[in-house]
Amino acid sequence: MNANRTSLFCDTALAGRIERVEAGLIAACGRAAQVDSAGFVRAIAGGVACFAEPGSPFNKVAGLGFGGVPGVADLDGIEQAFAAHGAAVQVELAHLADPAVGVLLTGRGYRLESFENVLGLALDGEYERPMPSGVVVRRSGDDEFERWLEVVADGVAHPDSQGLPWHEEFPRETYLRAERRLAAAGVGRYAALRDGVLAGGAGLRVAEGVAQFAGAATLPAHRRRGVQSALLSTRLADAAEAGCDIAVITTQPGSRSQQNAQRQGFDLLYTRAVLVRHGPDGTGWPALSPARPVG
Known part of the structure; x- marks a missing residue:
């Protein structure tokens, strides 16, 4: 190790770079899975939404909060795409991300399920x-x-x-x-x-x-x-x-x-909050309103 190392301070710019790289990894793994799985990889507000294959750890939304707040229509589309695969939506949201994203997600029924820490050197x-x-x-x-x-x-x-x-x-x-x-x-x-x-x-x-x-x-x-x-x-x-x-x-x-x-x-x-939206069966969910079909 470097005995004279620099203690690392993380501002929003550094967090945004790390989250962008994380989203890139999730997207690359999702595309690799598409060779034999009918999943999807979609960009959303500077982040990525990915469904690789059933039960995959890459089924998540990553990198939100550093490229604008996702629009309602964008979230509708992502949620419908996960629902079509019978999967809940898991969003891993950095605490240095735009707070408006968390407000938006919790308002749509996402619940906090866990945390994970990001450390850097x-x-x-x-x-x-x-x-x-x-x-x-x-x-x-x-x-x-x-x-x-x-x-x-x-x-x-x-x-x-x-x-x-x-x-x-x-x-x-x-x-x-x-x-x-x-x-x-x-x-x-x-x-x-x-x-x-x-x-x-x-x-x-x-x-x-x-x-x-x-x-x-x-x-x-x-x-x-x-x-x-x-x-x-x-x-x-x-x-x-x-x-x-x-x-x-x-x-x-x-x-x-x-x-x-x-x-x-x-x-x-920084810490990522793991926010998840489940359906009544514990996996996917129905439409948010009778006028919004899921498919």
Whole structure:
């Protein structure tokens, strides 16, 4: 790590850039899913609405609040599109976004269900790649993709219980499909080996000078051995070399992941409110008025 790092202050311009990059990732994954799924990706008020496939973690609206307030007609269209797939609308709204967006959504029946934190680190120097004894981190190629998938899926299946529960939990097959979509969207993969055994993996995506840390997982038998720290430091070094000026990671509030990130120098930048509109069956919803059909 850089001992003389700059403490990061997040203004609305930086938050808008991070949210734009996040929306770009969601859109890319949604388009990757359209190869074998009849979903949609739509721009809305500077953000994106995406339905990738049933049960996908990419079924959401991201990036709102930094490109104007969405119009009623735009929201009508998005809500109808989700309803046609029998899905609720999940909006992840940064607390630095235009407050008018939150007022609009809650007025339409969206309810607060959870929060997630966005942390960032200013990449303003060179970063070392310290490795604990017996640990090696390297880029992971297509030749070991299936094995990498199994390892990260096994790691995710046994999460740390510290902090608030993650608001998104998915079956193993759904998680595996999501990782395939991330790979198709250009997210780079890293493998961590401990004593020659594949022990964990992580992802990294670079866009607009932002390094997105797209998840990381370690098998339970290899935890508390420095694997996660090695994956983190390697990605930081690669991101700095790629010309990024900021690295970002998303965590649950009060989680071990947040604690570990802050120990590595990440600052809490902002929080996203997860606002969801459900129908009476817990998934989609009927028209907002008799004059507004859903289809």
